[in-house]
Amino acid sequence: MVFVTGDTHGDIKRFSNSKLKGLTKNDTIIVCGDFGFIWDDSKAEQRNLKKLAKKKYTICFIDGTHENFDRLMSFEECEFKGGRAHKIADNIYHLMRGQVYTIEGRRIFTMGGGESPDIDYRYEQNTWSKYEIPSKEELREGAENLEKADCNVDVIITHEPPLKIKSFLNLQDETESLKVSGLNTYFQELGQACKFDKWFFGSMHMDKFISNTYIAVFNNVINIRTGDILE
Secondary structure (H helix, E strand, O other): OEEEEOOOOHHHHHHHHHHOOOOOOOOOEEEEOOOOOOOOOHHHHHHHHHHHHHOOOOEEOOOOOOHHHHHHHHHHHHEEEEEEEEEEOOEEEOOOOEEEEEEEEEEEEEEEOOOOOOHHHHHHHHOOOHHHOHHHHHHHHHHHHHHOOOOOOOEEEEOOOOHHHHHHHHHHHHOOOOOOOHHHHHHHHHHHEEEEEEEEEEOOOOOEOOOOOOOOOOOOOOOOOOOOOOO
16 A cells, blocks of 8 residues: 655654554555655664665655755666656655656656745755755656646645645634745646646645645655545
8 A cells, every 4th residue: 555644854753653563565655755864874864764774665755845955866766666766775765756656556746845934044054955946847847747647647746735725724824924936836737737636745744634635744644545544
C-alpha cells in the first residue's frame, strides 16, 4: 500500500511511530516536502539516514522549501516507477518535480517546492535558495507529463496547495495572513485541467480534510487509495 504524511523536518522520531511498525517491503510512504534528512551531511544526519535505510518499506519524498537543494541535486538521478528521481538509498527516493509515477497501480503526479513564509529571515541568514521555487522548465515539464497521462491521474502530491484552497485556509486563520504565489495559481489551473481523486499537500503543517479531494497532511499517515488514517 501507499501512504502519505507531512513534513518531517529531519525528525527521526516520526519514523519511530508505532503506526509504521506494521509496514512491509510492499509498502511506500511519501513525505509531502521538507524531508529534512538531506541537509549538512553531519554524523548525526548520516546515522539517521542509515536508520531509515534499514526500514522494510520504501520512503519517498518531494522537496519543500527548507531543503539543501545543492546537496539534494548532487545525488544520482535514476528512473523510478516511470518518473525521474534522486536515489538516496536503496529504499529512499526524492520524487522530482513534474513527474508522474505509477506505484501500486496508482498514478501519482508530484511537484515539490514553494516560497518560504520566512523568506526574509532566511535570506538574511544566507539559508534561502532560489531553487525552492519551481522553474519555468519544471512547471512546463509537469504540464507536458500530465498531457502524456491524458490529464488523468489518481493522486496529486505537492508541498503547496492550489490557490483556492490556500485562500480558504487564509480566511480561517485569524492570526496571520498566508502568502500566495504564482505556484498556487499554477496548481489552481492544473486542478481545473486534470482529473484526479485526491490531492495531498504538506506546507500548511496541519491535518485537515478540506474535502474528500483536498487533504492537508502533517502528522497523520494516510492511505492514498482510501483516504483512511493509519492508526
